[in-house]
Amino acid sequence: xxxxxxxxxxxxxxxxxxxxxxxxxxxxxxxxxxxxxxxxxxxxxxxxxxxxxxxxxxxxxxxxxxxxxxxxxxxxxxxxxxxxxxxxxxxxxxxxxxxxxxxxxxxxxxxxxxx
Numbered sequence: 001x002x003x004x005x006x007x008x009x010x011x012x013x014x015x016x017x018x019x020x021x022x023x024x025x026x027x028x029x030x031x032x033x034x035x036x037x038x039x040x041x042x043x044x045x046x047x048x049x050x051x052x053x054x055x056x057x058x059x060x061x062x063x064x065x066x067x068x069x070x071x072x073x074x075x076x077x078x079x080x081x082x083x084x085x086x087x088x089x090x091x092x093x094x095x096x097x098x099x100x101x102x103x104x105x106x107x108x109x110x111x112x113x114x115x
Contacts, residue, residue, distance in 0.1 A: 002026035002104050004095050009109030016113070017083045022095030022106050024076040031099040034071055034078035038091035038111075045094070049080065063089075085113045 008020040020036070035050035049059045049069040057069055068081040078095055090113050095106040 002028055002097070002099070002102075004097060004104055004106035006093070006095055006106040006109040009093060009111045011112045011114065012085055013115050014085060014087060014113055016085050017081070018085065018111060020080040020082070020093055020095075020109060020111075022078045024097055024099075024104070028076055028097070028099050031073075031076065031097055033098045034069075035096045035098075036069060036078070036080045036093060037096060038089075038093045039108075040088070040091040048093070051078065082111070085111075087113050089113050 003025050006022045033052045036048040037045050039045040051057045051069045066084045071078045092108040094108045097104040
């Protein structure tokens with residue numbers, strides 16, 4: 001059974017940085033894409049960024065230029081480097097793997113941006 005475990009969330013001041021990690025355990029044959037989504041308080045889950053198997057990346061306009069998604073294929077791990085954080089980035093962040101014709105989700109990690 002595949003499980004995704006996230007880490008790296010926490011409390012940070014505006015303008016600060018955090019790095020999220022998401023590692024998959026279990027047997028995975030092929031990962032097509034990895035991504036990050038977030039759910040701000042009182043709002044629906046929204047798209048943040050994705051990275052495909054060939055390394056192509058895509059970002060939501062709200063994070064473009066501030067966030068960077070990357071992956072380590074050998075470790076089945078995806079990262080999200082978040083710089084210049086704003087209070088509106090406060091949310092629960094979820095990682096997503098599209099692998100073996102299925103979608104897998106992490107349990108979520110809280111990111112709070114506040115002074």
